Amino acid sequence: MQRYTKTAMLLHWLIALLIIAAFGLGLIMTDIPGLTPTKLKYYSWHKWLGVTVLALAALRLLWRKANVPPPHPASMAAWQKMAADGMHVVLYILMFAVPLSGYFYTLSAGIPVVYLGLFQLPVLMAANPELKPVLKEVHYILTMGMAAAVLAHALAALKHHFIDRDGVLRRMLP
Template sequence: MADRYTHTAVTLHWLIALLIFATFPLALYMTGLHLSPLKLRLYAYHKWAGMIVLMLALVRIYWRVTHRPPAMPDSMVKWEKLAAHAMHHALYLLIFIIPITGWLMSSAKGFPVVLFGVLPFPDMVGKNKELGDLLQEVHEVLNYTMLGLVIAHVAAALKHHFIERDDILKRMVPFLNKGA
């Protein structure tokens, strides 16, 4: 078994992470704006990023199912391995479900999702204000849940790198392996 993730897995991981890191603060900013062309444009960018995350998540899940990840170090105790697996499963689930809840919310609120302004996605549900408001709450809760999990994920990776001094982080961060 390989001692690091494949180039494709690393690329997908960081593309999805970059989009999430950009989309979360964008959402916080845009929701506070008054209705304007800027707000509508930022909502479109947010939806585009969400749909790209969804598409990349599908590719990432396919890649993960068809390519075994590197084994966890023997230095990790059983509970750490179980926690790491649970964390990864939760993050995979969220990178898939969060864009879907956004898409559902947009449909229920009567705002179409049109990727790059040219590729319309079908409405997933009919217009329904109450459902749209509920889906907005679900979307927000899931995003804050992801934020917490991402913070824990990053903290665990840094703990492994700086305290445990194992190769966990090096398996996913390309520049850490240069010269190794």
Template sequence: MPRYTKIAMLLHWLVALLIIATFFLGLSMVAIPGFSPTKLKYFSWHKWMGVTVLGLAVIRVLWRKANRPPPPLASIPVWQHKIADGMHYLLYFLIFAVPLSGYFYTYAAGVPVVYLGLWQMPAVIAPDPELKATLKTVHYVLTMTMAAAVVAHALAALKHHFIDRDVTLKRMLPL
């Protein structure tokens, strides 16, 4: 059975776990009323995780360019391959778009991003209250789109594994 490389698997699962953790941290941090030390700490962690996802996404794309994925399974209908390809393009787009929209939103709000509390990331835009409101909405919509896409992707993998009983999921599992 042709499989993804160990590095591809590591990057896939690491990015997936970070995205899920960042999503739930984001939900919990915005639910905290006011500005407490805990809320500010969660915002920092959320930003650090987003920057990490973005960095890993760059590595992941470069790895995929240099190491082609295994060929599609012949047992799967062509229409399903096309849907899977579209989903993968959407997920790759969102893996970049969500952290970038959060990054721009943060700077439009006039707040620096200090990665791991050590390195201040470059300010790519000046503070702008109107742009801040727009970017907040953009970040939210992209995040919810990513959440839906991740759930659909996971459900499709589980469908292949438990209903179709093919090796789609096994090709990405480091077993």
């Protein structure tokens, strides 16, 4: 059984954990009423997680282009191979689209993103109160799409492990 490289595994699981953390934090912070110090702190952490996911996704994409992933098992049906490949494309698109939509939503509100409280990211657009609700909705829709895609991906991996027993999940386990 061919496996993913250790670097691919590290990036996969690290990005997965960060996406889950950002999603959970996003749910918590948006439920806090008013504008409190805790809410502001959570928003900062959420943005930092998003920027980190974006950077690691770029690194992961470069790694994947330079390191061919293991082939699908021969026992896998052609439609499952196409679905798996399609889901990977969707996940990569969302790993970029979700953080970028959040970034532009923040900029539309006139708030710069200061990574880890140390480095201000470039301000690529001026505050835009008309665009702000649109970008907020785009970020929300993309985030829910990401949650659905991650859940489907995880369920498919578990199906391969417990039902098909074809080693698909073990290829990505350290």
